[in-house]
Amino acid sequence: MPIVLVIDDNPAVATALEVLFSLHDLQTLHADSPEAGLALLEREPVDLVIQDMNFRADTTSGDEGVALFEAIHARHPDLPVVLLTAWTHLESAVGLIKAGAADYVAKPWDDHKLLTTVGNLLELSASRRELARRRERELRERHALERHDLCGTIWADPASERVLSLAVQVARSDLPVLITGPNGAGKEKIAEIVHANSAVRAGPFVALNCGALPADLIEAELFGADAGAYTGANRAREGKFEAADGGTLFLDEIGNLPLGGQVKLLRVLETGRFERLGSNRERQVRVRVVSATNADLPALIAEGRFREDLYYRLNAIELKLPPLAERPDDILPLARHFLPAGKRLQPGAERALLRHRWPGNVRELRNAVQRAALLSPGEAIEAQALGLPAAASVPVPAPAAEPDRAQIEAALAGAGGVLAQAAAELGLSRQALYRRMDRLGLRREG
Structure with a gap:
């Protein structure tokens, strides 16, 4: 429940406001002097202050109210303060609005307008606090992310940050990772980050683009070949799995792997064992496999071009990298x-x-x-x-027409001073309407 602090030396004012606010789920605290109000602000969480401009019976200058507002604003700059003022002090109130006061209400006040003003300010204050919390959380998460090895990645978009955060998180596991996304989006960079933050980061990082080789050579590239295993194989050669032993093997465009290679890859993923082409000797490796594709693997499965069991084995963890657009x-x-x-x-x-x-x-x-x-x-x-x-190129939409003073005043009048309604009619957020009213010098009555 939001808490409103009323600082006024008149008990009748405090009681009237407490009754009014209690009917609208607002809790009210009362202080009868500037000193008591400032002390209470140090002890209690308060969402909004309503303060009088005069406190001693022999004073009508409003100087006490000015001093109180300045003290509150200096200690709690984000706390909205509504000034409760007589018509004779409107000039002082307007001056304080320019100095940072949220609004002023003339005595005797209109209950509906006062409630609308308080409600709008509480909502705006809550939005600002949530925005500040979100920014603080994002900054904290970004600093935490930057403590990892990001392999020189350049990013600023929240979508990229989400992928990077997940990449360094899943890197700690030894499960296979599948990176999906369009060509040229940076899938290999994400694979490098997974490796750089994994338990095998001291080992090699070996990459193979399965789409850049003829189908009859991919298996030899992956598993190696003994001399004479195929035409032109004049000597034994090491495959990518052996080269990546103790590290990470990145298989790009995994959807291009032939079915025969898919069967052998599935066995390696399950057992860590394989044979070179043309050899009967079984070899053992310990390799973290990260694969990537721009293809629709479920569609390839439906067409019989990709093994479903391999898909689920590779897709223990999926990282979806969005296109740059x-x-x-x-x-x-x-x-x-x-x-x-x-x-x-x-x-x-x-x-x-x-x-x-x-x-x-x-x-x-x-x-x-x-x-x-x-x-x-x-x-x-x-x-x-x-x-x-x-x-x-993406067509740039024409900017929306900026409402002028007359349109804003007409919308406010038509909404009876209810800012939320006026903002909706103008096609603006309430915060955007606040900024335009401040710029035009319009009073915020609600």
Whole structure:
């Protein structure tokens, strides 16, 4: 239940507000002097303060209220303070609004408007606290993430951070990991991070692109071959599993592995044993397998092109890496990282980068930036140097019309001063409406 502190030397005012707030699930605390109010704020958690402007019977200047607000604001800058003032002190109240007071209410107050003001301020304050907590949590999580070996990864987007956090978490396990995502999105970098934070990080990291080899050579690459095992095999050769013994084997484009190779891979995953092509001698290895694909493996299973039992064996843990278009906050940091020393992007070039869909993902971004840097004679890179086709750009929506003073006043009048309703009618959040009202010097009555 939100807590409202009323600082007023008039017991009748405190009682009236306590009764009013209790009917609307608000708890009220009362202090009859500035000193008592400040002391209570140090002891109790308070969500909002309503304070009078005068406390001694022989004083009507409002100076006590000003001093009280300044003391509260200095000690609790994020605490909303509503000033309870007579009409004769409106000028002082307006001055305090500019100094950071949340609002003022003239005596005698209108119960409905006061409740609306208090409700709006409590909601806004709760939103700000939640935002601050979320930012603090995100900062804490980011610092925790940066304590791991991220292999020089550049990122800024929350979607990337979620993948990285999960990658360093699953790295501690020895279970197989399947990384899914489009070509060029950075799946091998995620595999490197898994290895760098695993129990076998001191061992080798060996990568094999199953889509870059003819089908009849993939098994030899994986498991090795004795001399004479196939045409051209003039001497025995070590396979990737032997090379990766004690470390990590990264199998990219695993969906391209032939069915025969899939059977042998399943056996290695289950037993750690295999034979080279052309050999009857069984070999034993200890390898952490990380695989990746841009293919729809369940669809390949339905077509009989991929073994279902292997899929579930590889997919003990899945890391889904989104395409670059779904990680827009990564685009500019990556682009700047790819720039050679002494080169910089002009604002127009940065806008062009943000508009592009990046079907080729990070690989396409790197190539575009490095090509533009090469073709730009000076240090500044303009948009046209990027060579991005207009057809591949995301259309930029026209900005929504900014409501003017008359529209805001009309919406407030039509909503009876209820800010939530007025904001909805204007197509704004309540916080956005607050900012516009402050900028235009409009009173927040609700």
